[in-house]
Amino acid sequence: MARKLTNLTQLESFAMEEWAKIPQETCMQHREFHVFSDASSKAVAAVVYLRVTNSNGTNQTGLVMGRAKLAPQTEHLIPRLELCAAVLAIELAELVTLEIDLKIDGTTFYTDSKVVLGYIYNETRRFYVYRDRPEVSTLSTSSSNAQFSTHRFTRFSTWKSLNRAISCLIHISFTYQKTGSTLTCGHKGWHLCEQTHTITELARSKNAIIRAVQEETYIQEISSIKNNTEIQINSVLKTLDPFIDEDGLLRVSGRIKRAKLEDNEKHPIIIPGKHHIATLLIRHHHEEVRHQGRLFTERAIHTAGYWIIGGKRCVSMIIHHCVTCRKLRSPTQIQKMADLPIDRLST
Structure with a gap:
């Protein structure tokens, strides 16, 4: 980084620019990213620093971008979350490299987890692909109260927003039942459809809302x-x-x-x-x-x-x-x- 620390007690006097101040390109001899990742039971995070070596031999270091995500609600072990943080660091480095108007000579990643390092070098065994997707149960127009409880309707402040939200859920549930040739939007499963709701879809969702309320009352x-x-x-x-x-x-x-x-x-x-x-x-x-x-x-x-x-x-x-x-x-x-x-x- 800006200078090498030989003792942890030197951290008290250690200072760094909050944001990267990039000098003129003619003065830069070497440019590299240093990406740090870490995780806890609450969140995962990654941060990218830019280190520039000038023509006079001095180094400048500053923050380029940081990103954090909440940990999934389902409980996971810290090693797996550390792996998620490492993936986030790679995605963040790729994004910054693509967007920044500089030629980067190298990228170094840092982690405090030996599990991540062991997983990277391990070629004999792999974890399952981690995807934290919400479980979506199929919602038909004849839904029962157990599937379609109306207490969630109180979260909506307008009739249009409630009707459109239920229409989206019904649309998603129908995509699970249809095959690729019969899909109207080209997507199957859980997705945010960008197509405009049709009159038929809105009428179907209206009937589903009112039916659920009547069956409950x-x-x-x-x-x-x-x-x-x-x-x-x-x-x-x-x-x-x-x-x-x-x-x-x-x-x-x-x-x-x-x-x-x-x-x-x-x-x-x-x-x-x-x-x-x-x-x-x-x-x-x-x-x-x-x-x-x-x-x-x-x-x-x-x-x-x-x-x-x-x-x-x-x-x-x-x-x-x-x-x-x-x-x-x-x-x-x-x-x-x-x-x-x-x-x-x-x-």
Whole structure:
């Protein structure tokens, strides 16, 4: 490095430039990278230093780039993490070598793990390729509550983000079931698809979200309908005469089957008012009508084909806490008048 240390006590007075100050290329005789890697049970890290030997024989050393990663949640032994740090050091050195506008004469790697050195020189035995991929279980549109728990929906603040996230998961699950010739995006397994979500995919994810919420909230009602028994008299769905459609969703039956309306308006989907998705749907349609009040928001929700239990109270509460509505409907502020001047007070 900058100068050789013969004793650890000299570290107290050892100093180094924080960032590499590269001199003019005509003054440089030798350029080399020194890459350090280390690991702990919490993280792995690597750092690259540039050492330049000038024409007058002096050396300059400075930091070029560093990178750290959290250790996988699954517990691994320190030697294996040290190997991960060594791999990170190599990747970092390759990146810096590719991006820097200098010709590097050499690269030296440093590690404090004898296991890493032994693994490098060992030609008789190798570890298994290490890949820490999350386990993804296949998610179909008829998912059970154990696979598709709705408590995670509270992490989303908008209906669009929730719908797109579930659409991505369903898309990934379908890629596991399809072969290479039937894949639409060209990727199989866990990936981040860059293709735009189609209307069919968004509708499928919407049905999956609502079905999961209904199956979690109205367990007894759904069981009664499937068994052709009467719904309990104390159920909130008793007066709605609900039925289950071909997609497995609970809908309001009513007496307007012959009306010339869309099926979503004649038989809206039942949404539990106390669930988080009711809040997301109300916010979504409230923004769609440009914050025009409770009646417009309710009409937009009904037109979209949703029947929210206790909808008026829920809509009123959302609008009451809406920051935009508070700003638009706030009374005009009256400026406090200053004291009258002396000339107007004299008689």
